[in-house]
Amino acid sequence: MDFDTLDVGYDIPARPGQRIDEVLTPALIVDLDRFERNLRRMRDFIARTGLRLRAHAKTHKSADIARMQIAEGGACGICCQKVSEAEAFVRAGITDILVSNEVWGEARVDRLARLAAKARIVVCVDDIRSVRDLSHAARRHGSTLEILVEIDCGAHRCGVAPGAAAADLARAVEQAPALRFEGLQAYQGSLQHIENPVERRQSADAAARATRTTVEMLAAAGIECRTIGGAGTGSFVLDASLGVINELQCGSFIFMDAHYDRVEEEDGGRLGGMENSLFVLAGVMSAAIAGRPVCDAGLKALAVDSGLPRVERPGVSYLQASDEHGVLDDPDRMLDLGDQVRLVPGHCDPTCNLYDSYVAVRGERVEAIWPVTARGKLF
Amino acid sequence: MDFDTLDVGYDIPARPGQRIDEVLTPALIVDLDRFERNLRRMRDFIARTGLRLRAHAKTHKSADIARMQIAEGGACGICCQKVSEAEAFVRAGITDILVSNEVWGEARVDRLARLAAKARIVVCVDDIRSVRDLSHAARRHGSTLEILVEIDCGAHRCGVAPGAAAADLARAVEQAPALRFEGLQAYQGSLQHIENPVERRQSADAAARATRTTVEMLAAAGIECRTIGGAGTGSFVLDASLGVINELQCGSFIFMDAHYDRVEEEDGGRLGGMENSLFVLAGVMSAAIAGRPVCDAGLKALAVDSGLPRVERPGVSYLQASDEHGVLDDPDRMLDLGDQVRLVPGHCDPTCNLYDSYVAVRGERVEAIWPVTARGKLF
Structure with missing residues (x-):
């Protein structure tokens, strides 16, 4: 880090040009x-x-x-x-x-x-x-x-x-x-x-x-x-x-979000043909229990009113959310400490409202940081 | 309002000295x-x-x-x-x-x-x-x-x-x-x-x-x-x-919160004798359907992972939350447009994380505004 985070009042999880594996998690990612x-x-x-x-x-x-x-x-x-x-x-x-x-x-x-x-x-x-x-x-x-x-x-x-x-x-x-x-x-x-x-x-x-x-x-x-x-x-x-x-x-x-993924058009296709472009990027913070890694995205990083998030990694699922933790099920033990996973939130609107900024990525590279301009504007 | 809210980047829902019925809702209230x-x-x-x-x-x-x-x-x-x-x-x-x-x-x-x-x-x-x-x-x-x-x-x-x-x-x-x-x-x-x-x-x-x-x-x-x-x-x-x-x-x-209200000590008393001091103050924004007033506190104002909020008003209950609305059940038709209700959130921690400030009240008077210093500090 080339700035002293103690001296600034506003933290961003990444800077343009960084690789996605350098993003501080949990972060709200837009796949551009x-x-x-x-x-x-x-x-x-x-x-x-x-x-x-x-x-x-x-x-x-x-x-x-x-x-x-x-x-x-x-x-x-x-x-x-x-x-x-x-x-x-x-x-x-x-x-x-x-x-x-x-x-x-x-x-x-x-x-x-x-x-x-x-x-x-x-x-x-x-x-x-x-x-x-x-x-x-x-x-x-x-x-x-x-x-x-x-x-x-x-x-x-x-x-x-x-x-x-x-x-x-x-x-x-x-x-x-x-x-x-x-x-x-x-x-x-x-x-x-x-x-x-x-x-x-x-x-x-x-x-x-x-x-x-x-x-x-x-x-x-x-x-x-x-x-x-x-x-x-x-x-x-x-x-x-x-x-x-x-x-x-x-x-x-x-x-889109994990809930809307379950709502189909009459021809069985995705709603309006739209695809998931929003993710919560989470990191594995504890691998102490085999097959049950714990990630750093819980209830303060994900709205769960419409269900738990879907993990964008075959074979891994999100089992349980507490305030700052998410317990994953990883029966094949693919995940280790520090690994990142992309989560598709159950409900996009209240999830975005939890964050101060979006990290806009193209492929594996951070391209922009967008503030959540009206975050918490409640009245 | 004696300041132009268009010209400031930070909104507070009330100022010290105001009456609670002047607080812009939804607001996070601490009963001092x-x-x-x-x-x-x-x-x-x-x-x-x-x-x-x-x-x-x-x-x-x-x-x-x-x-x-x-x-x-x-x-x-x-x-x-x-x-x-x-x-x-x-x-x-x-x-x-x-x-x-x-x-x-x-x-x-x-x-x-x-x-x-x-x-x-x-x-x-x-x-x-x-x-x-x-x-x-x-x-x-x-x-x-x-x-x-x-x-x-x-x-x-x-x-x-x-x-x-x-x-x-x-x-x-x-x-x-x-x-x-x-x-x-x-x-x-x-x-x-x-x-x-x-x-x-x-x-x-x-x-x-x-x-x-x-x-x-x-x-x-x-x-x-x-x-x-x-x-x-x-x-x-x-x-x-x-x-x-x-x-x-x-x-x-x-x-305390509505979930912890259901967890009792071994003698049947409240946990540690503690009482509810946190409320979400909500306002009735629509009274178009008789007995089903709609308040302005929904999923962006209340964490619902541990259940819907309890309404601090006998005979009224909170039926359903969407992003910015809460549908209330008010069979005796006590509530009208503009009325305020106090809601005890289901889960205090993720609820507080939704707000930029607390409105600290004593009785019916606003005494202080406390910033939520570490709101959204996720990593």
Whole structure:
């Protein structure tokens, strides 16, 4: 090491030019060749279908990746989930952001309206009280907030009922000063994770019908939906074929994860043809028990809510996670102290949120370090 | 807000003096009255039993809390799990640290040996190759590394077998330049989480027997164990009664969590009498579906590896977590948009690691903001 890590407040696990075996583990690795292929696959899909892509930045929280998605990946802008996240991206130069979520509370609404003076900001609402609060704040800051009315198209999380309730809210938005009605948020989050393609299509069909009904009801009332936003990595191919959503909000596709590896397209192929480009690089820190090496990536290095990671090494599996340790099963005793293993995390979004930076590698060489710009931006 | 959050790189969810209902959610809350009672309970336990406490800082990763534990909580120093974590604490002024874990690899070993020139550093080994590497590095930096030989006393994670294997390693440490044999690391991690007190005592008995045998074997060879380290929040009362461990490494006791709430002492009481002092403060962001309010604390605000959080409000429970949302069950419809709820996380350590700061509250008032000093220090 040619710098004194005691004297700096920020540690990076590697420097460009280093070999991957010099990376301090655990580290969050982006395999650039795979990453760029995923970027192009989605760009081509967008070009082919004529839909817009608003890439979800909650997955990666990286300004570098967001810029690539807009410059080279065909995205019209990004989605965020939180106001503080959107602020971090605006600060980094992104100028078209949908906060694909509800924003409430005086301080937060104020910050969002202030942000809308610096960038195009779209936000979701599912409560008449938020229409009033957002309108007041935007007037105060001389900004305009664009609004998607969120409908509950099957996930029973946020969103008003499709149909009349949504139309009432849309009318209130149309009448509110400093707001502009932009369309509907029609994201069905739970269908993304249905592994069986037949059941997934049934849920997607139901969501599309509810959304179409609402769009038609609004049209009859003279209200146009310029944006009908939704779809995720688990459903975008399906949603595109159903012809209702016109702006895709996929995030995980750029990385994929071990959970999405189990969700197949209807033809049995991988979702959108995407491949795993994200890994947690772990190192074997104890080889004291034969066949049970212990690696240095545990619960603080991997989100396990959607299952344990898959080890990218035939014959080795990840058995058990504790805070800073992962016990591996290595019956053929291939691994020894200091060896590295690549782990495909069970769930990419909360895993990326654990790290301060990505180590972008090409082959066996570190090419770049990308900060996780919006890491921990929780409110 | 009297500062422009667009112009600062670091957001805090509250400022001292604010009321708790002004805190931006989700936020990590320390209830100071409860926290201070836990601090005193452990200080009194240490005074009563004559054991040492080396408080585990992997739980909180906070220099402020570490300093309080040393100044007022009876701790002789702290434990860390990672070299980069130890560096952060040394930088913050902590001078006596056990890295209660194995450290390997040229860059990391070099950093640890360098750190030992600035603070007392103790580290665990379970491999003869680490003895050589640590010795070389400490000689290079003119420092001394103190060593605990880690034994596997039942958790089958790291550590050599108790008895002869440990004695061989201890002898190698004694002979290695720039190392000093300090004793044994005898932490049985898995027994911390055994909810049944009878089964937990059986595991603790077995670990104590294995440790005692090893200590006696070393004594017969003329090697003294000044430190026999181990015990966690789930076992320290039990371990103290068994009389083998002389330095307790408890971490979670200062906060507790929903998982440890289910682990009882043999008399049916709470572990060490400790109470929940850590909460995730969440806000209701959507009340569109009656009886199913949605809060803003999901997988990026709460570690769920040990179960979903408990809601500190009778009649309300946390049903389902997604990345940025938590669906609540509220059959009596008590909660409305903007209401706050306190959640007791399932697992405190990985939850704290998600946040940049603690909001320390007394009653309904914010008293201090404490940075999570070693957040994300993974290697």
